[in-house]
Amino acid sequence: MKSLLTQLYAREPLSRSAAYEMLSRVGNGAASDMEIAAVVSAINMRPNVLSEIQGFRDAMLELAHPIDLGGLETIDIVGTGGDGKDTFNVSTLSSFVVAGAGYPVTKHGSYGVSSSVGSSDVLVALGVNFTNNQSQLLATLDRAGICFFHAPLFHPAMKNVVPVRKGLKVRSFFNLLGPLLNPARPAYSLLGTYDRQVARVYDYILQDAPRQAYTIVHALDGYDEISLTGPAAVRSRTGSTILEPGDFGFDRLAQRDLYGGSTAEAGKKIFLSVLDNTATIAQRNVVCANAGLAIRTIHPERSLTDCVAEAAESLASGNARGVLKRLL
Template structure:
């Protein structure tokens, strides 16, 4: 580790294999906390490379609990978090809309770190019990089209760096790992990022992993399609800036996206969208995010307006809500 730290101080880059081995060493308590703190601080100051990030990902997946799903093609929809916007659970809601439209979803999530309600918060508030039972997880994705993977049950390495990350009180490279360590290794992913630097980083990461993807960023700083302003989308097939009007939507107001002051308020919005009783802006935002996820699943072969109508039908027909009710039934 002394040699590694000296190389980082000299602005040298580590290989993918080196960062993988460092991560494995951390799980074996091979380094004192002071050295791990120095490592994370040095990487944050210098900026992490694509291969370094992929090495940490390899280590987390290798030391974690794998989730082999009996399903050929499914998607995860997730945001990096950290945009400080306290939006309602847009990605999680979109996942149930996608599943309601007949596609398969393996949603990876956790409790909130920076907002009122994370994916695990809103799921747990409905009485769902998180599980790492592979048979039950497979039954869930086969019977209702969606499975939820609570990160803490699978990424065992994260507990070794948790206290250090908390004491540092600034973001580290581990904040970037959440979206790319889904233990089921989905073939498709839609990712919301808070800035264009992250978009470039993940674009290179996904190209090396070799999956179908869409990365989205709202120009006004949301890590999802907020419809409050123009937004950029980068996929395997294209890179484009859209306006809300390009999708047939009106521009939303920031206050229409807010989760509220309590978990209960966030849960109410989630429920209202699936029940088709939400504010028009709240429904539209979920439709937009679900549509780009559907387009990824369709390998870019469907126009986004067609994907929006597919998502709309999922809500309007009641299938999105039925999917969620079946999911709760299977996991309670």
């Protein structure tokens, strides 16, 4: 570990194999908290390196608890977090809306570390129980159209990292890795990033998974999702573009419209209000925009506005609310 840390502090990029070795040591408990903090700090002080992210991802997926979907094609809607915006749980809500529209969702997420309330925090507040038992998860997916992969149960390597991340309370490369680590390797992914350069890294990595269709989003004002507060850069296997709020059929929002509060109970209140169709127009619109883009990831031949309309119908009809009821 000493030689790898020396290389990092000299700002020399790690090869994919060296990065794999480093994170394998961390995951296997062979690195101290001080060494883990040193790794996080050294990597935070310079731009992301593709070979390092690839190697870190290789190690994490190798150590992960596997899930076999038996060929079922699902979608994950997930962001890096770490954008510092304190929005409500847009990606998690979008997942329920997409499931309500009839598309199976395998959602990967965890507790908030660099943000106030993560997807796991709000789901616990709603009464969701987590498991990594494959038969139970597949039964839940069949019944509710969604199941949740709580990252600590699927990535035991992270138990060695969580105390350090909570102590540092800063965004790290683990934020970047999270959306790339869904243990089910879903056929479709909508991934949000806090940084445009991170979006490019994702694009390079996912190009090597030819069977996976993906959309990568970075709002130009810093959100790791479609925020409708301004334009967003969007990438897929077929190219890149800039989407404005009007492309979704919506007006531009203000940042205050998306505030989610600082507690899981506040997040739960907004979550239920969206599903119960009592939320603000802004909250409803931003969820429909992200859910619509997720549906378009599955059906790229369809117009974005048609996909957004399908998402809106999932909410208005109560189908998205029914997903939560069946999940619980």
